[in-house]
Amino acid sequence: MLDRPLICAVLTQPDRIKGFDLPNWQALLSQGYSARLLGRLYSLFTERELFRYVPDELKWHFSSAFELSLSHARDMHIEVEKVEAALRMVGIVPVFLKGVAYDLASDRSGKGRLYADVDIYVPVEQLPSAEHALGLHGWRSEKLSDYDNEYYRRWMHEIPPLVHAERAVTLDVHHSLLPLTCRYAFSAKRLMMESTMGGHRILCNTDRILHAICHLFMESEYDKGLRDLSDLDLLLRQHAETDPLFWTRLLERADDLGVGRLCFYALRYTLMIFNTPIPEDVAEQSQRKWAPNPIVLRLADSLFLRVLTTPPPTDGNLSIRLAHFAMYVRGHWLRMPLRLLIPHLLRKGWMGLSAGLSKQN
Amino acid sequence: MYADADLLEDSYIDFTISLQRSSGLRRWFKRQVVFSFHDQTPFLPLPEDQSLPLMEWALNWCVSNHYHQALVVHAAVVEKYGKALILPGQPGAGKSTLCAALVTLGGFRLLSDELTLLDLQSGRILPNPRPISLKNKAIEIIRELVPDSRISRVVHDTQKGSVGLLKPPANSLRDWQEEALPGAVVFPRFNPAVKGGTLQEMNKGVAFMQIANQSFNYSVLAEKGFNAIALHLDQAKCFAFEYDGNLDAAVAAMDELLADVG
Known part of the structure; x- marks a missing residue:
């Protein structure tokens, strides 16, 4: 098995930093920048009164990253209000997903986090009026080729990203949680929602977690893999602490939605990488019901443990680069049947190549 | 360029960066150089010849994107008599040329030619001294003005010209650890038509807005950034400065200005 990067140990047991020497700190800083987790480390350290153990020379890296996360949260709250106001006009209440939902739900995984964009879910039949209302309020679709546009509309679970003309924040509008062609697809109508204290709509706990699981374990790009797995670890810990029936409900719901295999992977790798306190019978039950055969499992272990702990390196390390490439292919394969995937990849390859050639000339 | 800089041993490193030849065919044909910061590559590869300017741009990027303990303003800043002279300016306003003349001819201390770091708590300026990036005609102007100045090999055809x-x-x-107190904020403009140059006191509200506009992380820091500018401007005077290209006269004017303020 691969050695876990130091940052995994620190996210699990922050007080490990008490015994850190200079090379340890240098490694943690580097991994924190790579995984974009310095803001999360800051909030862990301050919550547990450990920040004084950070060397004075390095303190600013952590507090600056946290400062940036505060500004993201602030911008994101404005965006949430604006999106809700725009859609209220046509009587639609959007459901906030992913990072934004963690923050709105006051999940621990929302603290110190950065937000690249805002994700919402709107039922497919309300999509035309939602797009219309968002357009009137300044959200514009980026210029896409006809092929890409068609690809989104026909096969994907979201419409092409919208960007606000003045605030330049990206809004992803989902009408389903997984690509329509994906082998784990389930109807979005079966999702269960809840309202936050602030009156915003989000998915209920189990569905919010299963959505994160589906995304992470069907991903084709793992540059933020460690961040997302740490989100998951925090979500599992937090809800297991507050709800004694949490694990039973999670397993039942995974079964119900037909995403058991992905749930198995999530429990296995959060446990292996972050020592998430998953009860033995829960781990055993998910293994019995959903584990792939031993050969596939060994392959999955070797790939997932690499891509989830190490972002794609810019040079060197061939085994990690290969693992990322394998996951890229797998992600696409899971999303589309081969009869769609092969023409798609050929087409994208050709488009990339011809764009590259015309740039050269 | 870095002959006078301290070498660190057994000390913490803030930014672990690399400049490497890009891989693949480019290793053999029209060599390129790629900057990376951990696993990020924020810039497109550039011709290998441009490595040194790329390193300087990249180091500025490291600071302006990650350092939020100070408001980071796109401006040159120098110090004399313990007071900071901040020179914000659009590209082409001549801030780097003026800054170079001030530190070579005028005995000013360079804090930075590109990034002014306004400390959030004190409103003082934190130094970040690195080579001054001279562009196009400024290179010859400084070479003539200060014959013994040390200028790197000139790289042509970059995004910013030579x-x-x-x-x-x-x-x-x-x-480099000596902070500077607020002194003056001077908005320079190169204008050969104004013989002898003009120096006019400027409304602080206008100066405030320009500083906020020229800062990289004003939107990140929000209220804290607002307070830092306010704190600094409470103690500094603001001027609009048009100069005709006579750098000796400009240096003398700035010297007089800083000796007077505060």
């Missing part, structure tokens, strides 16, 4: 780096005076590097 670039030469001027080695900062040794005292700037030696005193």
Whole structure:
């Protein structure tokens, strides 16, 4: 098995930093920048009164990253209000997903986090009026080729990203949680929602977690893999602490939605990488019901443990680069049947190549 | 360029960066160089010849994207008599040329030719001394003005035209931990039509808005950034400065200005 990067140990047991020497700190800083987790480390350290153990020379890296996360949260709250106001006009209440939902739900995984964009879910039949209302309020679709546009509309679970003309924040509008062609697809109508204290709509706990699981374990790009797995670890810990029936409900719901295999992977790798306190019978039950055969499992272990702990390196390390490439292919394969995937990849390859050639000339 | 800088041993490193030849065919044909910061590559590869300017741009990027303990303003800043002289300016306003003349001819200490770091708590300026990036005509102007100045090999055809780096005076590097108190904020504009140049006091509200607009992380820091500018401007005077290209006269004017303020 691969050695876990130091940052995994620190996210699990922050007080490990008490015994850190200079090379340890240098490694943690580097991994924190790579995984974009310095803001999360800051909030862990301050919550547990450990920040004084950070060397004075390095303190600013952590507090600056946290400062940036505060500004993201602030911008994101404005965006949430604006999106809700725009859609209220046509009587639609959007459901906030992913990072934004963690923050709105006051999940621990929302603290110190950065937000690249805002994700919402709107039922497919309300999509035309939602797009219309968002357009009137300044959200514009980026210029896409006809092929890409068609690809989104026909096969994907979201419409092409919208960007606000003045605030330049990206809004992803989902009408389903997984690509329509994906082998784990389930109807979005079966999702269960809840309202936050602030009156915003989000998915209920189990569905919010299963959505994160589906995304992470069907991903084709793992540059933020460690961040997302740490989100998951925090979500599992937090809800297991507050709800004694949490694990039973999670397993039942995974079964119900037909995403058991992905749930198995999530429990296995959060446990292996972050020592998430998953009860033995829960781990055993998910293994019995959903584990792939031993050969596939060994392959999955070797790939997932690499891509989830190490972002794609810019040079060197061939085994990690290969693992990322394998996951890229797998992600696409899971999303589309081969009869769609092969023409798609050929087409994208050709488009990339011809764009590259015309740039050269 | 970095001969006078301290070498660290057994000390923490803030930014672990690399400049490497890009891989693949480019290793053999029209060699390129790629900057990376951990696993990020924020810039497109550039011709290998441009490595030195790329490193300077990249180091500025490291600071302006990650350092939020200060408001980071796109402006040159120098110090004399303990007071900071901040020179914000659009590209082409001549801030780097003026800054180079001030530190070579005028005995000013260089804090930075590109990034002014306004401390959030004190409103003072934190130094970040590195080579001054001279562009196009400025390279020859400084070479003539200060014949013994150390300028790097000039790299042509970069995004910013021809670039030469001027080695900062040794005292700037030696005193890199010495903060500077608020003194003056001067908005320079090169205008050959105004003989002898003009220096006019400027409304602080207008200066405030320009500083906020020219800062990289004003939107990140929000209220804290607002307070830092306010704190600084409470103690500094603001001027609009048009100069005709006579750098000796400009240096003398700035010297007089800083000796007067505060």
